[in-house]
Amino acid sequence: MGFARVLNKRSAAATRLSRPLPLRQAATAVLRLAHLSLVLACNMPFASGCIVADPPEYRDPVQTKPVIDGFRANPTTSSVLVVNTNDQVPFAVPVRSEDAGEELSAHFFVDYGAGSPGLPQNTQTVAASTYADTSREVTWTWKVPLLSANCHLLSLVVAHRTSFEPSDNDVLDPDKADKDAAIINWWLNVNVPTASAATLVNCPLLGIPALGVPTK
Numbered sequence: 176m177g178f179a180r181v182l183n184k185r186s187a188a189a190t191r192l193s194r195p196l197p198l199r200q201a202a203t204a205v206l207r208l209a210h211l212s213l214v215l216a217c218n219m220p221f222a223s224g225c226i227v228a229d230p231p232e233y234r235d236p237v238q239t240k241p242v243i244d245g246f247r248a249n250p251t252t253s254s255v256l257v258v259n260t261n262d263q264v265p266f267a268v269p270v271r272s273e274d275a276g277e278e279l280s281a282h283f284f285v286d287y288g289a290g291s292p293g294l295p296q297n298t299q300t301v302a303a304s305t306y307a308d309t310s311r312e313v314t315w316t317w318k319v320p321l322l323s324a325n326c327h328l329l330s331l332v333v334a335h336r337t338s339f340e341p342s343d344n345d346v347l348d349p350d351k352a353d354k355d356a357a358i359i360n361w362w363l364n365v366n367v368p369t370a371s372a373a374t375l376v377n378c379p380l381l382g383i384p385a386l387g388v389p390t391k
Contacts, residue, residue, distance in 0.1 A: 244269035326378035
């Protein structure tokens with residue numbers, strides 16, 4: 176009788192243990208799947224880090240039209256310059272552009288575009304650089320020549336060297352003028368009494384093309 180009770184207790188215990196077996200197996204499968212997913216998720220960043228991207232494509236810089244900084248130009252263009260023959264007038268004009276290795280050509284003229292190519296006063300070159308370079312300036316000290324009294328126009332034209340005619344370095348190639356030339360002007364009162372300094376009488380009638388740059 177005692178042996179039977181012990182046997183019955185063991186059978187009952189075995190029955191109780193065998194009932195949740197399918198549940199335990201299902202839980203084990205879920206845990207394994209979760210573990211596998213976690214391992215894969217952890218390894219993905221390392222796997223993506225092994226992908227080697229193509230190197231960036233580098234292109235030659237594209238040449239841009241010069242930009243003259245009239246705001247920082249010295250003398251300023253916001254007032255009339257009163258000058259006399261043989262005066263020494265210093266100019267400093269900031270300029271920037273993407274040059275793709277080609278130097279700039281800077282030209283000062285008197286009465287440029289007033290029905291004629293104007294009177295060349297100075298020609299100089301500016302070393303090639305990049306648009307990010309803001310340190311370049313066109314600098315020049317102008318000795319005022321003998322001009323007729325009253326109103327004149329002093330102009331600075333800047334373009335890349337090949338935008339000027341090979342046969343005449345002071346004349347822009349008309350096919351390139353609109354796309355590559357920049358201009359800034361100063362109004363002059365030459366050899367006038369102080370009382371007439373701001374009158375600008377006898378100014379030339381300017382026949383200036385769209386950009387203000389005369390061509391052949």
